[in-house]
Amino acid sequence: xxxxxxxxxxxxxxxxxxxxxxxxxxxxxxxxxxxxxxxxxxxxxxxxxxxxxxxxxxxxxxxxxxxxxxxxxxxxxxxxxxxxxxxxxxxxxxxxxxxxxxxxxxxxxxxxxxxxxxxxxxxxxxxxxxxxxxxxxxxxxxxxxxxxxxxxxxxxxxxxxxxxxxxxxxxxxxxxxxxxxxxxxxxxxxxxxxxxxxxxxxxxxxxxxxxxxxxxxxxxxxxxxxxxxxxxxxxxxxxxxxxxxxxxxxxxxxxxxxxxxxxxxxxxxxxxxxxxxxxxxxxxxxxxxxxxxxxxxxxxxxxxxxxxxxxxxxxxxxxxxxxxxxxxxxxxxxxxxxxxxxxxxxxxxxxxxxxxxxxxxxxxxxxxxxxxxxxxxxxxxxxxxxxxxxxxxxxxxxxxxxxxxxxxxxxxxxxxxxxxxxxxxxxxxxxx
Amino acid sequence: xxxxxxxxxxxxxxxxxxxxxxxxxxxxxxxxxxxxxxxxxxxxxxxxxxxxxxxxxxxxxxxxxxxxxxxxxxxxxxxxxxxxxxxxxxxxxxxxxxxxxxxxxxxxxxxxxxxxxxxxxxxxxxxxxxxxxxxxxxxxxxxxxxxxxxxxxxxxxxxxxxxxxxxxxxxxxxxxxxxxxxxxxxxxxxxxxxxxxxxxxxxxxxxxxxxxxxxxxxxxxxxxxxxxxxxxxxxxxxxxxxxxxxxxxxxxxxxxxxxxxxxxxxxxxxxxxxxxxxxxxxxxxxxxxxxxxxxxxxxxxxxxxxxxxxxxxxxxxxxxxxxxxxxxxxxxxxxxxxxxxxxxxxxx
Numbered sequence: 001x002x003x004x005x006x007x008x009x010x011x012x013x014x015x016x017x018x019x020x021x022x023x024x025x026x027x028x029x030x031x032x033x034x035x036x037x038x039x040x041x042x043x044x045x046x047x048x049x050x051x052x053x054x055x056x057x058x059x060x061x062x063x064x065x066x067x068x069x070x071x072x073x074x075x076x077x078x079x080x081x082x083x084x085x086x087x088x089x090x091x092x093x094x095x096x097x098x099x100x101x102x103x104x105x106x107x108x109x110x111x112x113x114x115x116x117x118x119x120x121x122x123x124x125x126x127x128x129x130x131x132x133x134x135x136x137x138x139x140x141x142x143x144x145x146x147x148x149x150x151x152x153x154x155x156x157x158x159x160x161x162x163x164x165x166x167x168x169x170x171x172x173x174x175x176x177x178x179x180x181x182x183x184x185x186x187x188x189x190x191x192x193x194x195x196x197x198x199x200x201x202x203x204x205x206x207x208x209x210x211x212x213x214x215x216x217x218x219x220x221x222x223x224x225x226x227x228x229x230x231x232x233x234x235x236x237x238x239x240x241x242x243x244x245x246x247x248x249x250x251x252x253x254x255x256x257x258x259x260x261x262x263x264x265x266x267x268x269x270x271x272x273x274x275x276x277x278x279x280x281x282x283x284x285x286x287x288x289x290x291x292x293x294x295x296x297x298x299x300x301x302x303x304x305x306x307x308x309x310x311x312x313x314x315x316x317x318x319x320x321x322x323x324x325x326x327x328x329x330x331x332x333x334x335x336x337x338x339x340x341x342x343x344x345x346x347x348x349x350x351x352x353x354x355x356x357x358x359x360x361x362x363x364x365x366x367x368x369x370x371x372x373x374x375x376x377x378x379x380x381x382x383x384x385x386x387x388x389x390x391x392x393x394x395x396x397x398x399x400x401x402x403x404x405x406x407x408x409x410x411x412x413x414x415x416x417x418x419x420x421x422x423x424x425x426x427x428x429x430x431x432x
Numbered sequence: 433x434x435x436x437x438x439x440x441x442x443x444x445x446x447x448x449x450x451x452x453x454x455x456x457x458x459x460x461x462x463x464x465x466x467x468x469x470x471x472x473x474x475x476x477x478x479x480x481x482x483x484x485x486x487x488x489x490x491x492x493x494x495x496x497x498x499x500x501x502x503x504x505x506x507x508x509x510x511x512x513x514x515x516x517x518x519x520x521x522x523x524x525x526x527x528x529x530x531x532x533x534x535x536x537x538x539x540x541x542x543x544x545x546x547x548x549x550x551x552x553x554x555x556x557x558x559x560x561x562x563x564x565x566x567x568x569x570x571x572x573x574x575x576x577x578x579x580x581x582x583x584x585x586x587x588x589x590x591x592x593x594x595x596x597x598x599x600x601x602x603x604x605x606x607x608x609x610x611x612x613x614x615x616x617x618x619x620x621x622x623x624x625x626x627x628x629x630x631x632x633x634x635x636x637x638x639x640x641x642x643x644x645x646x647x648x649x650x651x652x653x654x655x656x657x658x659x660x661x662x663x664x665x666x667x668x669x670x671x672x673x674x675x676x677x678x679x680x681x682x683x684x685x686x687x688x689x690x691x692x693x694x695x696x697x698x699x700x701x702x703x704x705x706x707x708x709x710x711x712x713x714x715x716x717x718x719x720x721x722x723x724x725x726x727x728x729x730x731x732x733x734x735x736x737x738x739x740x741x742x743x744x745x746x747x748x749x750x751x752x753x754x755x756x757x758x759x760x761x762x763x764x765x766x767x768x769x770x771x772x773x774x775x776x777x778x779x780x
Contacts, residue, residue, distance in 0.1 A: 169687065369472045372486050393662060395681045
C-alpha cells in the first residue's frame with residue numbers, strides 16, 4: 001500500500017497509517033488491551049477461586065454436622081429406680097445404665113459405665129420427661145431415639161482412625177467394638193440433624209443448636225430496623241428535601257459519610273459505656289445489641305435513602321407543587337413512595353451487614369453461654385456470629401464441624417436477605 | 433397510617449426498655465475462659481435437673497470478670513465469677529469499695545497446662561522447666577550476666593535436644609493461661625538454673641525471680657497466638673516443628689493429632705495432673721456474692737450444685753470435662769465453707 005491509495009483528507013493531514021511506526025502503535029494498543037482483559041479476567045477468577053476454596057472448606061467440614069448419629073433404645077423403667085409417687089426425682093442415670101446392660105448382658109459394672117457413655121447426656125432427661133408426662137410407663141419399656149455422644153458420633157462418621165495406636169484415640173478398642181455391635185443390631189441411625197436449628201446451645205456438641213442464636217439475631221435485627229429505618233428516612237428527607245444548602249448541612253453530610261466508615265468495634269465501646277454503663281441496661285440482651293447495630297446501620301440507611309430520594313426526578317415535585325400541594329404532601333404523597341424501593345434495598349443491605357457483625361456484640365456480652373431461647377429482646381442471648389465465635393473456641397471435636405455448619409447457616413441468611421433486596425429492586429424500582 | 437404505626441412501635445420499644453432492668457430470674461456468671469467450660473457444665477446440668485432457668489455464663493477472662501463482678505451489689509451486677517488464679521488484693525479492694533464485702537471463695541479443682549507438638553514430629557519431647565525457660569525467656573544468664581536470649585535452636589540449649597528451630601505458640605499476656613504459664617513454668621524453670629540463684633543472691637532482692645524471669649522473648653521463637661486455642665492446634669498440625677501451650681482439655685480432645693511434651697519425664701495426663709507429679713497445673717476458683725444468695729432465685733441452690741459430689745468428685749461430671757479434682761478433705765471443707773457462706777479475706 002502506498003501513500004497515494006489513502007483518501008485525500010488523510011493524506012493532507014499527513015497521517016501515514018501504513019508506516020511501521022503507526023503499525024507498531026496499533027499493535028501496542030491492542031496488546032495493552034489484551035493484557036487488561038487478561039488481568040481483569042484473572043482478578044475475577046482469583047476472586048472466584050478464593051470464594052470457591054472458602055465454600056469448599058466450609059461445606060466439606062460443615063456437611064458432617066448436618067447429620068447426627070442417633071441410637072434407638074428400649075429403656076425399661078424399673079420401679080426400683082423411679083418412685084411412682086415422684087417420678088421427676090428418679091435416678092434416670094441408672095435407668096439408662098440398666099437399658100445398656102440389657103443390650104450387653106455379659107458386661108461387668110465398669111464396662112456398663114463406659115457403655116452408658118455411648119448415649120448423650122440428654123438421654124436420661126428424655127426418659128424422665130416421658131415418664132413424668134405418663135407415670136404409667138414405670139414398670140414398662142420406653143422407646144427412645146437420642147443422639148450418641150460426640151466421640152461415638154465422630155466414630156460413626158468415620159472421623160476416627162481405628163487403625164492408629166489406641167492411646168491416640170478417644171475411644172479404646174473395646175468401646176469401638178461395642179459401638180460396632182450396636183451398629184450391627186441396627187440401632188444406630190444417622191438422620192438429618194434438625195437439632196442444629198431447633199435446639200439451643202449446649203456444652204455437648206451432639207445437642208448444641210442455633211435456635212437461641214437465630215432468635216437472638218432476629219430480635220436484634222428487629223430492634224435495629226425499628227430504630228434505624230424511621231430515623232434514617234427522617235434524616236434523609238430532612239437533608240434532601242428541607243435542609244438549606246449551607247455550610248452546616250455540608251458538615252453534616254461529610255460526617256454521616258465518615259460515620260459509615262467507623263469501625264464497628266467503636267460502636268461496641270460506645271454501647272458498653274453508654275447503654276450498659278449509664279443507662280444500666282442488661283448485659284447480653286438482643287435489645288442492646290439492636291441499639292448498637294442501629295447506630296452502625298443508621299449512616300448506611302441515610303446514605304441509601306438520600307440517593308433514592310435524589311433519584312426521583314424534580315418534575316414530579318414540580319408537578320405536585322404546581323397543583324397546589326404543600327411541601328409535606330409532595331414528600332409523603334409522591335417522592336417518598338417513589339423512592340421506597342431504593343430505600344428498602346439499602347435498608348436490607350444495611351441489615352445484612354448488621355447480621356454479620358460480631359465485634360460490638362462481644363463487647364456488650366452477647367457471647368454468653370445461654371441454654372434457653374430468649375423470650376423477649378431483654379433476655380440474654382447470643383447472636384449467630386457470636387455463637388460461631390463461641391463454638392470456634394470449644395475444644396470438643398464435634399464443634400469443629402458445627403462451627404462450619406453455623407457459618408453456612410449465617411451465609412444462608414445473608415444470601416436470602418441480599419436476594420430479597422435484589423428482588424425488591426427489580427420488581428418495584430422505576431427508571432425515568 | 434404508616435407514621436402512626438412507626439410512632440406506636442417506637443413508643444412500645446421505649447416503654448419496654450424502661451421495664452427491662454426490673455426483674456431478673458436468671459443467675460449471671462462472668463469470669464475466666466478456663467473455668468467457663470466447667471461453669472457451663474454445671475449450669476446446663478443444674479437447669480436440666482431442676483427445671484430452673486439456665487444461668488447465663490459469659491467468658492470474659494479472669495481480670496475482666498473481676499472488674500464486672502466487683503462493680504457492685506444489685507440485680508445489674510453478676511452473681512458469680514470464675515477465676516484461673518486467686519483474687520488479687522487490688523481486686524479485693526475494688527470489691528470492698530463498691531460494697532461487695534461478703535464474698536465466698538471456692539477452690540473447685542485444678543487444670544493442667546500442656547505443651548504439645550504435632551504427632552508428625554518424630555521427636556519424643558522431654559523437657560525440663562529450666563530448658564523451657566532457656567528457650568522462651570527474654571533474658572537468660574550467660575557467664576553470670578543476664579543477656580538477651582541467644583538460643584534459636586533447641587540444640588543450642590542442650591545438644592541432646594533436636595536440631596530444629598525453637599517455635600512455640602502460646603497465649604497473649606491478657607490471658608489467664610499466660611499468667612499461669614509464667615508463674616508455673618518460667619519462674620520455676622528460672623529457679624532451677626544455678627547461675628540464676630547466684631545472680632539473685634548477689635542482687636539481694638527477694639523478688640528478683642518474679643521481676644526478671646517473667647518476660648517472654650519477643651524476637652520470634654515465641655509467638656503469641658491469640659486466645660483461641662483451636663487456632664494453636666491447627667497451626668501445630670501444619671507445622672510439625674512447632675510446639676504450643678494451651679489448656680489440657682485441648683490436648684485431651686486432639687490426642688490423634690498432638691502429643692504432649694513430657695516435663696521432667698512426666699507426661700500430661702489426668703492422673704499425673706491430679707497427683708501433682710506433672711508440674712504445670714493451676715488452681716481454679718469461683719467467687720460468689722453472699723448478699724445475692726437468697727435474693728436472686730436459685731443462686732443458693734446453684735452454688736451448692738456446683739460444689740456437690742456428683743460435680744466435683746474425681747468421678748464427677750466435671751472430671752469428665754478435664755477438671756482435676758480436689759482431695760476428699762479439701763472438698764468437704766469447701767462444701768462446708770460454701771454452705772456456711774464463709775466470707776473470704778484477701779490481704780496480700
